Amino acid sequence: MKPFMPPSAPFNAAEQTARFEQLALPHLHSAWQLARWLARNDAQAQEVVQEAWLRAWRYFGGFSGTVEDARAWLLAIVRNAFYDSLAAQRPNDVLDEEGSEAIDWTFNPEQLAERADAKRMLEAALRLLPVAYREMLVLRELAGCSYEEIANMTGLPPGTVMSRLARARAQLAQILQGTTR
Amino acid sequence: MNHDQVQARLSAMLDHALPAAEAAEITLHLATCAECQHAWAAQQALQTWIKRDAVQAVPAGLVQQLSQHLAQQTAAPVLIAAPAPATVSEKPTRTRPLWLWPGFAGLGGVLAGGLLTLLLLPRAPEAQTQIAQEVFASHIRALQAGHLSDVVSTDQHTVKPWFAGKLDFSPPVHDLAAEGFPLIGGRLDYLQQRPVAALVYRHQLHVINVFVWPASTTHQPAPRLLQQQGYQMVAWQQEGMNCWAVSDLNTPELQKFASLLQQH
Ligand SMILES: [Zn+2]
Numbered sequence: 001m002k003p004f005m006p007p008s009a010p011f012n013a014a015e016q017t018a019r020f021e022q023l024a025l026p027h028l029h030s031a032w033q034l035a036r037w038l039a040r041n042d043a044q045a046q047e048v049v050q051e052a053w054l055r056a057w058r059y060f061g062g063f064s065g066t067v068e069d070a071r072a073w074l075l076a077i078v079r080n081a082f083y084d085s086l087a088a089q090r091p092n093d094v095l096d097e098e099g100s101e102a103i104d105w106t107f108n109p110e111q112l113a114e115r116a117d118a119k120r121m122l123e124a125a126l127r128l129l130p131v132a133y134r135e136m137l138v139l140r141e142l143a144g145c146s147y148e149e150i151a152n153m154t155g156l157p158p159g160t161v162m163s164r165l166a167r168a169r170a171q172l173a174q175i176l177q178g179t180t181r
Numbered sequence: 182m183n184h185d186q187v188q189a190r191l192s193a194m195l196d197h198a199l200p201a202a203e204a205a206e207i208t209l210h211l212a213t214c215a216e217c218q219h220a221w222a223a224q225q226a227l228q229t230w231i232k233r234d235a236v237q238a239v240p241a242g243l244v245q246q247l248s249q250h251l252a253q254q255t256a257a258p259v260l261i262a263a264p265a266p267a268t269v270s271e272k273p274t275r276t277r278p279l280w281l282w283p284g285f286a287g288l289g290g291v292l293a294g295g296l297l298t299l300l301l302l303p304r305a306p307e308a309q310t311q312i313a314q315e316v317f318a319s320h321i322r323a324l325q326a327g328h329l330s331d332v333v334s335t336d337q338h339t340v341k342p343w344f345a346g347k348l349d350f351s352p353p354v355h356d357l358a359a360e361g362f363p364l365i366g367g368r369l370d371y372l373q374q375r376p377v378a379a380l381v382y383r384h385q386l387h388v389i390n391v392f393v394w395p396a397s398t399t400h401q402p403a404p405r406l407l408q409q410q411g412y413q414m415v416a417w418q419q420e421g422m423n424c425w426a427v428s429d430l431n432t433p434e435l436q437k438f439a440s441l442l443q444q445h
Contacts, residue, residue: 162196
């Protein structure tokens with residue numbers, strides 16, 4: 001009978017948690033932005049992040065990248081945690097991905113951005129976007145993900161990521177332009 | 182590149198996602214087209230605004246909350262159901278389970294059936310706790326190392342003989358594919374300072390590890406249900422073996438699985 005060797009490194013949950021936090025905490029800011037813009041409110045966003053944190057801890061042993069790579073990895077988990085939590089109540093946003101995306105870009109949001117209520121106005125406009133467009137903007141602008149990273153985590157072809165971002169920006173500008181009338 | 186094509190690419194240009202040649206063409210066009218210049222300036226302004234105002238600081242206390250939540254989840258296993266006394270049988274039978282599993286009726290059935298007493302204890306008895314921690318750790322280690330099976334096979338007639346030269350006992354190996362729990366393989370593992378058989382099953386996307394080693398007594402304790410870090414564990418005896426199943430499956434499904442194994 002072949003002798004069986006016990007596993008060399010005993011599993012240590014506390015040590016594992018410390019290493020996990022070292023890797024994940026630098027990306028909590030990005031994770032929070034994504035969760036907050038996906039979820040309906042801050043309370044739901046906190047639940048999403050908490051669930052994602054636990055999942056990430058569990059999958060952590062299978063992750064072999066750097067702290068830098070961990071951002072896209074963690075964001076993908078946040079995103080999945082959100083969509084799983086909504087499984088029973090998926091928003092039925094209808095995306096018009098076929099129609100023209102040409103809009104009147106002679107409108108410049110620069111003046112709006114200088115108003116005292118600029119932050120509230122932008123937040124309201126972002127909330128009006130379909131979540132599938134909003135998440136593109138958040139991943140790109142707030143989390144700094146590349147098209148390739150977004151394509152990997154959403155399962156969309158890079159070309160679709162590119163066109164969704166263009167549409168998201170155009171629709172957002174249109175909504176903002178509407179609020180000035 | 183014409184005017185419309187340039188307009189359609191400004192967003193990608195903003196993201197530095199265009200091939201250099203295309204970006205150069207757009208830059209050329211921008212120098213000559215006032216409308217595109219406006220559009221470009223507007224897109225840049227929108228980007229700057231989003232980066233400035235769509236950001237919210239991480240809520241105070243969230244870091245601590247996450248850390249506490251993890252610590253809680255990594256704490257010692259909790260016994261969530263223990264047997265009532267006097268569920269002891271002299272002779273195990275192969276065809277009929279010794280215990281009625283609450284799995285089909287959920288935990289409500291546990292209380293209604295009266296066979297198991299639901300106890301909300303902070304800790305399981307020490308011996309159980311120790312095994313549970315080892316079982317849990319082995320499950321996590323196997324998942325994380327991606328090393329679930331030494332013998333990959335959905336055929337119980339391949340898996341069972343594979344253990345023959347490697348262990349001094351023969352674990353019960355049953356395929357439950359028809360019931361939705363296909364066998365996917367087996368491996369050697371190490372628990373309680375001894376080599377044990379680990380059988381790997383799947384249910385949808387969930388992996389179930391079943392650890393098996395010979396029982397030291399013929400005394401048959403009723404099945405126990407434990408929980409650690411969101412993983413469920415069920416322990417029972419069958420065919421003279423200690424069996425521990427662990428998975429992230431929900432409790433009723435894992436109990437159903439254990440009950441199916443016993444009926445074979
Ligand atoms: Zn032009």
